[in-house]
Amino acid sequence: MNSDFTLAIHSLTYLALQPDRMSTSEAISESAGVHPVRIRKVLSLLKKHGFIKSKEGTGGGFIFAIDLSEVNLWDIYKLTSEGALQPKCPESNEQCVVGANMQRVLFAIFLGAEDHLGEYLKDYSLKEIIDLINKEE
Amino acid sequence: MNSDFTLAIHSLTYLALQPDRMSTSEAISESAGVHPVRIRKVLSLLKKHGFIKSKEGTGGGFIFAIDLSEVNLWDIYKLTSEGALQPKCPESNEQCVVGANMQRVLFAIFLGAEDHLGEYLKDYSLKEIIDLINKEE
DNA sequence: TCTACTGTAATACTATATGTTACAGATTGG
């Protein structure tokens, strides 16, 4: 899976630990180790779905908009990575019964697989992520 | 997920439908729509794990080695794609509590996610794939 | 010994992911 998912979780966790003030994309990018523009792109998506609020200009930045327990890993997976589980299917030969039907069969199975994954990921809310982050090894 | 998984399933399905004779990598590649060398690479892996047998030289090729019901999608996932679910984690800032722990936390969660996925994929044996392939829409 | 295969390494190419630059628009404070 690509790193948008990780960056989204990272950013949300960061914001959750700064509940009282705006955080800039630069501050988050320093924590996450990527370019601020990338953070802004990911956060733009999270904002569009109401998880965070943003403000432009001096003293602006990003801030958490809802309760920690209201967002879980499945929500974020759907935003950033839906379909990532689906195996790539090269365009195969329609003259062959295998080639003609493989994509359809695998697509259906992995649609179910993603739902199944969802049931697992729903059990991890951001609150639990933060608990795990704080629980040092 | 990359297409090695799909090619492995495709090849196995193809071989399962030709149980009495050797199939060449070229024949399979024509059905799957990829280069024969790629098929040979994937089949080399399947052979190493005992799912198929191969024979070099004239009249050679690949043939199914075990019972259809003995191989399922989880077996093949593990061979071709284990770890694919794991979200990429950029190297983040160890000075920050979020950066220092995010990778460890996500890694553990997605290890569990892959196990969970396994429970789902185990329910699909190659026999069932073939039934689905034959069941036209 | 010629032909038809697999096995595999090396290389080339292509697609996707990521990084960077640039700049318009919003907001604040002097």
Add this chain to the structure above:
DNA sequence: CCAATCTGTAACATATAGTATTACAGTAGA
């Protein structure tokens, strides 16, 4: 009103991963 500090995005550049191709050694049958 102007300068400074942010977000929001598009456009472009670069890096990485996925895939295709070439090449050739080894094996087996006719």
